[in-house]
Amino acid sequence: MDGMKTAIGLMSGTSMDGIDVALLKTDGEQRVERGAFLGVRYEPAFRQMLKLALEDAKEVGERSQRPGQLREIEAELTRRHADAVSQFLHQNGLKPSDIDVIGFHGQTVLHRPDRALTVQLGSGQLLADLTGAPVVYDMRANDMVHGGQGAPLVPAYHAALAENLPLQERPVCFVNIGGISNLTFVGLDGSIIAFDSGPGNTLIDQWVEAHAGVPFDQGGMIASEGRVVSALAEGYLSSSFFTASQRRSLDRNDFLPPKGDDAELADGARTLAYVAAASIIRSAEHLPQQPALYVICGGGRLNSVLMRDLSALAAAQGSRVACAEEAGLDGDAMEAEAWAYLAARSLKHLPLTFPGTTGVRQPVTGGVLRYPHKKE
Ligand SMILES: Nc1ncnc2c1ncn2[C@@H]1O[C@H](COP(=O)(O)OP(=O)(O)OP(=O)(O)O)[C@@H](O)[C@H]1O
Ligand SMILES: CC(=O)N[C@H]1[C@@H]2OC[C@@H](O2)[C@@H](O)[C@@H]1O[C@H](C)C(=O)O
Known part of the structure; x- marks a missing residue:
């Protein structure tokens, strides 16, 4: 239907308090229809584990490295996101095949724009396999490759919302x-x-x-x-x-x-x-x-x-x-909605960031797309 995508956005922010899940129907441009929202809190023990991840991440010199317990924590974090998606789909009477794309932020554990280094824990392939839906993740990296700060990325979505602000x-x-x-x-x-x-x-x-x-x-x-x-x-x-x-x-x-x-x-x-x-x-x-x-x-x-x-x-x-x-907006859902919006833009190869938002040299798209592996 005229390029409209049904997208789920997943955000685990710097507060490390939980996973926000939001549904959005969008063409990745001006059309935005906001849907349901779910917040899944982390219990104190897992929050503590994420704090340990921040310590292990200090050793990361190249963004694919996973020193210390980072690999285990990444897998656990991804499984928790898959569980949150499954709960969200169930609550809203949806199936994985209803979802065109999931926008997956992951958990930032290190952000050093001066070294063009940003690290988000979260495996896009594992999330796609566990949820059965295509996943766009790692949306900050390409911005940095092109001289951007790698953040903030939400502004493209804010701009779309500003069009229809009451x-x-x-x-x-x-x-x-x-x-x-x-x-x-x-x-x-x-x-x-x-x-x-x-x-x-x-x-x-x-x-x-x-x-x-x-x-x-x-x-x-x-x-x-x-x-x-x-x-x-x-x-x-x-x-x-x-x-x-x-x-x-x-x-x-x-x-x-x-x-x-x-x-x-x-x-x-x-x-x-x-x-x-x-x-x-x-x-x-x-x-x-x-x-x-x-x-x-x-x-x-x-x-x-x-x-x-x-x-x-x-x-x-x-x-x-x-x-x-x-x-007329939902202040808890906005970042997760933004990740759904950005994933829809990524599918269309539209820019996610602009010189005015991250300082990137020219508008660039971003994100890595992963499809679920076919079950045998
Ligand atoms: N009822 C409340 N009263 C006061 N502060 C609150 C309340 N609920 C949440 N917060 C604050 O908001 C924080 C979570 O905010 P939010 O979910 O917007 O952050 P985040 O998405 O993790 O961070 P970022 O946007 O930096 O990635 C909590 O850690 C807490 O400090
Ligand atoms: C590296 C990283 O994860 N940065 C976050 C953080 O949390 C708020 C602020 O710093 C923002 O720049 C960014 O997240 C939002 C969602 C963004 O990129 O728009």
Whole structure:
């Protein structure tokens, strides 16, 4: 039907909190029909295993290497994605043959754009074999081969969403507050500029896990009891990441959590929520024009302290902040939807990244396509 594909997107993000599964019908261009969504959480033991993977990945010098336990963790991660797909298909009354393609992000364990090195765990062939559907994976590598930062890749999808946004203010800027945050500015002429904008939830998560034994600051409750420690906040916000003339993409470990004696629990959470908000506004100074509207997706939109700070900082510049849901979107599903969209584009050899999004030399496609092996 006029190039429309039924695609599933799978995202396991830098927060390492679970697998997001989303369905999309799309032509990989302007037509986007959003479908069902499922979030499958990792239990603490597997999250711990992924943290070990980050350590093993520090030894990787060439992207196909799998030192330490990386090979076992990759197989386990892929099996978990296959189980998530099977649960999703079952819940939605679908069969593998209904799916044209699965867009598989995998788990980033190392991202070093300065060395043109990005490593996502996840076997496309194993996922295709286990699910019985074609899989497009490894979508960042070709961008790096052509001089790009390898991230962010979601902007092509944000641009498609901007076409039909029910909110009227323009220009609009989509912000994903995940483990790391990234933004996509859609200019009045439809051109897009995008980059990683700074630490998102990962510092908050690591702080509250170390000092309160909880995986994240639900609703920003811990932060709401604290106050901003200015010197600590300024330590993060004075990073050359914000002032450098070139935007660059981030590894999860580029910003590290405060030391234990830098703050009390609540003050630390409060400060890091402020840092997440202020990072976005500071990075947005590199845009050609002040956005009239910020549309926020990702788990950080559920931290009310972070969102209050962000709204206040944006308002001081005459901009408004809206949650993805206010814009008729699903802030939890957007990245997984994007991976479905990108897979559909990859099948058509359309560009995934552009000079304005990753700094790549020219628009390039990407991804590796794997079909299920025929059963004997
Ligand atoms: N109810 C909530 N209250 C506060 N924070 C929340 C809530 N739910 C999720 N979060 C935060 O959002 C994070 C997950 O966000 P998300 O799934 O968007 O990130 P990700 O996709 O893993 O990261 P990235 O976009 O960097 O790849 C959690 O680790 C937590 O910090
Ligand atoms: C290397 C990598 O996995 N980067 C992630 C990370 O998490 C958020 C931010 O940093 C973003 O640039 C990217 O993910 C999103 C989905 C992207 O590529 O658009």
